[in-house]
Amino acid sequence: xxxxxxxxxxxxxxxxxxxxxxxxxxxxxxxxxxxxxxxxxxxxxxxxxxxxxxxxxxxxxxxxxxxxxxxxxxxxxxxxxxxxxxxxxxxxxxxxxxxxxxxxxxxxxxxxxxxxxxxxxxxxxxxxxxxxxxxxxxxxxxxxxxxxxxxxxxxxxxxxxxxxxxxxxxxxxxxxxxxxxxxxxxxxxxxxxxxxxxxxxxxxxxxxxxxxxxxxxxxxxxxxxxxxxxxxxxxxxxxxxxxxxxxxxxxxxxxxxxxxxxxxxxxxxxxxxxxxxxxxxxxxxxxxxxxxxxxxxxxxxxxxxxxxxxxxxxxxxxxxxxxxxxxxxxxxxxxxxxxxxxxxxxxxxxxxxxxxxxxxxxxxxxxxxxxxxxxxxxxxxxxxxxxxxxxxxxxxxxxxxxxxxxxxxxxxxxxxxxxxxxxxxxxxxxxxxxxxxxxxxxxxxxxxxxxxxxxxxxxxxxxxxxxxxxxxxxxxxxxxxxxxxxxxxxxxxxxxxxxxxxxxxxxxxxxxxxxxxxxxxxxxxxxxxxxxxxxxxxxxxxxxxxxxxxxxxxxxxxxxxxxxxxxxxxxxxxxxxxxxxxxxxxxxxxxxxxxxxxxxxxxxxxxxxxxxxxxxxxxxxxxxxxxxxxxxxxxxxxxxxxxxxxxxxxxxxxxxxxxxxxxxxxxxxxxxxxxxxxxxxxxxxxxxxxxxxxxxxxxxxxxxxxxxxxxxxxxxxxxxxxxxxxxxxxxxxxxxxxxxxxxxxxxxxxxxxxxxxxxxxxxxxxxxxxxxxxxxxxxxxxxx
Amino acid sequence: xxxxxxxxxxxxxxxxxxxxxxxxxxxxxxxxxxxxxxxxxxxxxxxxxxxxxxxxxxxxxxxxxxxxxxxxxxxxxxxxxxxxxxxxxxxxxxxxxxxxxxxxxxxxxxxxxxxxxxxxxxxxxxxxxxxxxxxxxxxxxxxxxxxxxxxxxxxx
Numbered sequence: 024x025x026x027x028x029x030x031x032x033x034x035x036x037x038x039x040x041x042x043x044x045x046x047x048x049x050x051x052x053x054x055x056x057x058x059x060x061x062x063x064x065x066x067x068x069x070x071x072x073x074x075x076x077x078x079x080x081x082x083x084x085x086x087x088x089x090x091x092x093x094x095x096x097x098x099x100x101x102x103x104x105x106x107x108x109x110x111x112x113x114x115x116x117x118x119x120x121x122x123x124x125x126x127x128x129x130x131x132x133x134x135x136x137x138x139x140x141x142x143x144x145x146x147x148x149x150x151x152x153x154x155x156x157x158x159x160x161x162x163x164x165x166x167x168x169x170x171x172x173x174x175x176x177x178x179x180x181x182x183x184x185x186x187x188x189x190x191x192x193x194x195x196x197x198x199x200x201x202x203x204x205x206x207x208x209x210x211x212x213x214x215x216x217x218x219x220x221x222x223x224x225x226x227x228x229x230x231x232x233x234x235x236x237x238x239x240x241x242x243x244x245x246x247x248x249x250x251x252x253x254x255x256x257x258x259x260x261x262x263x264x265x266x267x268x269x270x271x272x273x274x275x276x277x278x279x280x281x282x283x284x285x286x287x288x289x290x291x292x293x294x295x296x297x298x299x300x301x302x303x304x305x306x307x308x309x310x311x312x313x314x315x316x317x318x319x320x321x322x323x324x325x326x327x328x329x330x331x332x333x334x335x336x337x338x339x340x341x342x343x344x345x346x347x348x349x350x351x352x353x354x355x356x357x358x359x360x361x362x363x364x365x366x367x368x369x370x371x372x373x374x375x376x377x378x379x380x381x382x383x384x385x386x387x388x389x390x391x392x393x394x395x396x397x398x399x400x401x402x403x404x405x406x407x408x409x410x411x412x413x414x415x416x417x418x419x420x421x422x423x424x425x426x427x428x429x430x431x432x433x434x435x436x437x438x439x440x441x442x443x444x445x446x447x448x449x450x451x452x453x454x455x456x457x458x459x460x461x462x463x464x465x466x467x468x469x470x471x472x473x474x475x476x477x478x479x480x481x482x483x484x485x486x487x488x489x490x491x492x493x494x495x496x497x498x499x500x501x502x503x504x505x506x507x508x509x510x511x512x513x514x515x516x517x518x519x520x521x522x523x524x525x526x527x528x529x530x531x532x533x534x535x536x537x538x539x540x541x542x543x544x545x546x547x548x549x550x551x552x553x554x555x556x557x558x559x560x561x562x563x564x565x566x567x568x569x570x571x572x573x574x575x576x577x578x579x580x581x582x583x584x585x586x587x588x589x590x591x592x593x594x595x596x597x598x599x600x601x602x603x604x605x606x607x608x609x610x611x612x613x614x615x616x617x618x619x620x621x622x623x624x625x626x627x628x629x630x631x632x633x634x635x636x637x638x639x640x641x642x643x644x645x646x647x648x649x650x651x652x653x654x655x656x657x658x659x660x661x662x663x664x665x666x667x668x669x670x671x672x673x674x675x676x677x678x679x680x681x682x683x684x685x686x687x688x689x690x691x692x693x694x695x696x697x698x699x700x701x702x703x704x705x706x707x708x709x710x711x712x713x714x715x716x717x718x719x720x721x722x723x724x725x726x727x728x729x730x731x732x733x734x735x736x737x738x739x740x741x742x743x744x745x746x747x748x749x750x751x752x753x754x755x756x757x758x759x760x761x762x763x764x765x766x767x768x769x770x771x772x773x774x775x776x777x778x779x780x781x782x783x784x785x786x787x788x789x790x791x792x793x794x795x796x797x798x799x800x801x802x803x804x805x806x807x
Numbered sequence: 808x809x810x811x812x813x814x815x816x817x818x819x820x821x822x823x824x825x826x827x828x829x830x831x832x833x834x835x836x837x838x839x840x841x842x843x844x845x846x847x848x849x850x851x852x853x854x855x856x857x858x859x860x861x862x863x864x865x866x867x868x869x870x871x872x873x874x875x876x877x878x879x880x881x882x883x884x885x886x887x888x889x890x891x892x893x894x895x896x897x898x899x900x901x902x903x904x905x906x907x908x909x910x911x912x913x914x915x916x917x918x919x920x921x922x923x924x925x926x927x928x929x930x931x932x933x934x935x936x937x938x939x940x941x942x943x944x945x946x947x948x949x950x951x952x953x954x955x956x957x958x959x960x961x962x963x
Contacts, residue, residue: 033898040906041894041913043842043882050841145825223846223854223907223945275844275907276945308847528905528946693901697951701904704948728851728943736939736949741932765948 027541028756031693035547036532045273048227048242053301056229057086059291060147061304062137062154063313064129067165067385067721068176069158071127074137079153084146086298088154089290090137091124099123099293100259102286104350105501108188108359111378116188119179119383121349123259123286123293129158130178130348131386132721133313138290140298144305163385165721167322167343170384178348178383187346187355187381192363193436198376201337205328209411215399216788217320217345217715218708219312219731220392222527224275226315227305230291234299238266243288245271246281246525247565250502252557254284254352261292271555274527278705279391280315281527282567283352287314312726317715318392320345321358321399327407333417335426337374340366340403344381344389351390355381360438360498361396361486361568367435368404369446369482369659370426375436385721391567393705393766394485401483405771409479410784419775420454423482431752439486441657442752444685449747450482453661453683456743462665475668476678477780480661483768487760488573488656488751505651506570507563508578510539510586512644514631516610516624517549520582523563524575525555529762530694531571537690538576538756542583543590544608545623561647569760572690573656573751580755581648589644593629594621596637656751658759660684662703662772668780673796675711675777681743682768687751687759695761696744702765703742708734709766710773714789732789811875815840816884824871830864831855833871834881842882842910846943853942856911856918857881863918865941882910885917892962893917893955902955904946915942916956920963930960 026032039045062074076088102121109115125136137154141147164170164178170185178185202208229242239262245251248269256264274281287304295302306314321344328337344358363377394401408426412419427446434440454460462478469476489495492503507523520539524531536550553559566575591602594612598605598619605612613620621629626644629635633642665679682699689695712732716724725731750757770788778784783798809828812821815838822837834843834857843866846854855866858880885891893916896902903909919938923930930938935953944952 034901034903036906037898037903038890040903040909041882041890041897042886043840043910045842045906047841047844047907049845050835052839145827221945223852223905223943224844225846273906276905278945308849308852530904697901697904697947700948700950701946702948705945727849728847729849733851733943733945734948735943736953737933737936739936739949741950741953742948 026547027537028688028690030537030691032533032537032547032691034530034533035536036530047224047273047275048229048244049305051229051242051272053229053231055300056303057140057142057298057300058144058147059294059302059304060139060151061135061287062139062151062156064132064134064136066129066158066160067132067163068161069129070161071125071129071136072157072159075155079139079150082146082150082153084142085150086140086300087294088137088139088150089294089297091122091126094124094293095122095126097293098260099289102349103254103258104355105352106356107499107501108190108355109499110188111191116355117182117186118350119182123289132723133387134348135286138294140294140302163721165385165717165719167345167382167384170382178385182383185383187350187383189380190359191378193376194374195376198337198339198374201374202326202328202339205336206331207415208326208328209407209414210326211407211410213323213325213403213406214787215319215321215402216709218318218392218713219715220278220280220315220318221733222276222278222280225306225308225311226281226285226287228288228291229301229303230295231301232295232299239292239295240268240270241288241292242270242272244274244281245269246274246277246527246567248525248555248557249523249562250565251284255289255292259289261289268558271525277527278393279318279395279567283316283390285314308728309726312723312731314387316351316388316390317347318389319399320389323403325403325407327411329411329415333415333422333425335370335372338366338372340377342377342379344379345384345386346381347384347386347388349388351388354388354390356500357391357396362400364438365397365400365484365486366404366437367439369428369484371428372436386717393702394763395568397485397763398767398770401481401767402771405481405483406774409775413784419480420450423450440654442654443749444657444659445747445749446482446659449659449683449685450661452745452747453663453681456683456745457663457665457679457681459663469667475670475780476665477668477776478663478665479772479775479779480663481768481772481775482661484657484659485763485767486655487569487658488652488754489568489570490655491653492651503651504564505649506574506578507561507647507649508582509561509645509647510579510582512586512627514628516627518545519551519553520579521553521560522575522579523560523565524571525566529566529571530691534690534694535576535579538579539583543623545610569762572758573754573760574650574652576756576758577652577754578648578650581650582646585646585648586644590626592637592640593626597621597629597635652754654753656687656753656759658684658686658761658764660764660768662768664772664776666776666780668777668795670799673792673799675790675795677707677740679743680740682765683745683747684761684764685748685759686746686761687748688757689746689748698761699744699765700742702763703769704734704739705766706769707739707773710770710788711790712738809872811871813874813876814878816880826872828871829867830869830871830874831866834866840881840883844907844910846908851943852908853911853915854908856914856942858914858918863915882913885913891917893959896955896959896962900951900955900958902947902951908942908944911942912944912952915939916959920956920960932957
């Protein structure tokens, strides 16, 4: 069976995970290791008057109790946000200072004020409880509305009214005019519920300071170890870049939450220097809820106008986005360039205007979580279109179809330029797989059993392959978003691929190897993918935004191109033929029609012995490449959910879920479908189960698995996953990316299905049984 | 302090531990068998599932002292040379992504197949999904975990 592109190869990395031999950060133990425990604020907003450390310092095993004044005194810098957004009036965003350990003020429950370093985890935790902090409690704004109220407390001095920015995109006047002249306007208030990413491995770090070499090593749960090293060096000044090695070993899921550099990693590095010991911290699940960046949390008012034929003429969106208490690394870009730029959806919309108000609240920072802005956009667009169809008495599939983009490239009014797709083909395939035509009969049958059956569709599009560096630079990004690769052919012909991407569940060790195996006709087992260690791998940007396929693999292809040129030159020299006439396959470099051939390993050996190379050729066979994408990629698809609601309890059962996606060229369908399954589960979680809840005092009421409803196996059906792929035109392999699609496309499909079942569009996520039941009762009462 | 003795993956171990030491901490920190994971602090996620005297147990839910005299099997002790049919089924069906919940899933999977076989019951998809209520996975959406356990049930 083929091991190359398109083959459902079983994962190479599975064996170590299945036998308990994976190596996650918490599995690592250093010599002379101490443990860190953080003293965290129990208040959502308070002034720190005094920190009493003496009792804790005298407790058994305690090495040090360190606070924010010591941290800033040692020159450790504030945590930064790496994307500068400019408000409507041209002013820069208002960013408040964020110290890894708070000094004067705490701004959310869980904000760290001190760290205890002790011999054992238990001793550190007990001593942390003995650190007494005098707080002066301050008024709290735990929600967007509270933060924007006239009497709201000021969370950061330099953000008047708690506004981070007031941003806009598109044409306001043209959109207003289009709406004014529309035959029908659909208006909705749409909330995108706040979520906690919840990778199963909590964040962890082990920092070691080597005094003799003045050098630091950090093992950490990161999706992007080089970015972590850069930021730790350039902004937090923990150590210069060449004196800091960051290793992200096996990482147990990320979903965005492990992109950022958090206070704990900074504190562990600094404490390792202060105490001259390795300092280890592993967060528990409660800490994860309290300190991992949350996702979503938008409140939106939207208006979509249609002409008499059902064509969309204008779309106006006004969104308030919650940033929490501090601006996390990519947070500012999420509700702007990752959200508003996707508000054209899969449709031809001539006029779009979106304004976004970024708001500070006394909650955990909010940043990118699987999909990051694109699920919020897809939810707004797909609920609006569906609701409009119902209001106008049109078939929702037909209304979508007459508005689909059909010609490519397609320039939307909100920056994005779609390169490819067959939106109708995708929808038709999903409708067939869902037996859309047979729904009426199934609904009638369900009614006979006393159940309300509904069907809902979502035709999402997203932007992946993040991102063309010059384009994002012009929009305010502080980094370029290219990727790097190095391909090393060893003297015996085996191959190491060093990639700047990072795998934390995505299966790169298999898919990346498949591409190289096919390219050089060598066995999959002869290829090793190396990632996650800044001492081994050249600078790379890491894994998020479904970029490892379209960007990371493109860099590998580019490096392979260079290797191939040299392989051909060496073989042509040795075989005395033209380089272009050679064929590379079956572990050989051969001249077709002759018996002239060299084994792949013989070319490798020739490169390294260098006894007989072409004139002026350097020895060795190793090439590096940086790939900067020319455009985003645009995965899209159609999801259809069919549900049954029990009117007596409000409980919803997903009877069928169909996903038909366009991911461009697929390397490994087994892995791609796994990504879709997982994404859909997170989307269903958002739609029906999950919500981070804060009370008015800023206490998080959902900070454990007893309180936050993670999707479990019996909450979900098996999924029907299909593909209708069109090749991406802007990268060498034609890949679009698949990591986030499931989470982006599924929430509106589910909510559209439930609202169809209960005949009420006024449903918000998560659609819990009590909420669905309550809505049905209110409708009943209103009707009486 | 308490002295505990048990058999772990067929090997006799004795150690002195603090009274409050959880079985999972004993396994991870004292025995350095790090395949058993901790994913939560409320006994909900199941990443720490091991077998105690042949039954699936969340090792974060019991003290090491409570396992005194018991035979404990962890993920490291499941394969006998080749992968166990449950481990192989997870590889065959892409039943794992980041791998963190996987040891608990495999241990729960083996336990449920054994129980259903012993009771002569059919382990269909609905039963597998119901039985997995104590194991949380954030990556796979359970689709391929269910397939994996189903395959292994036919092979074990």
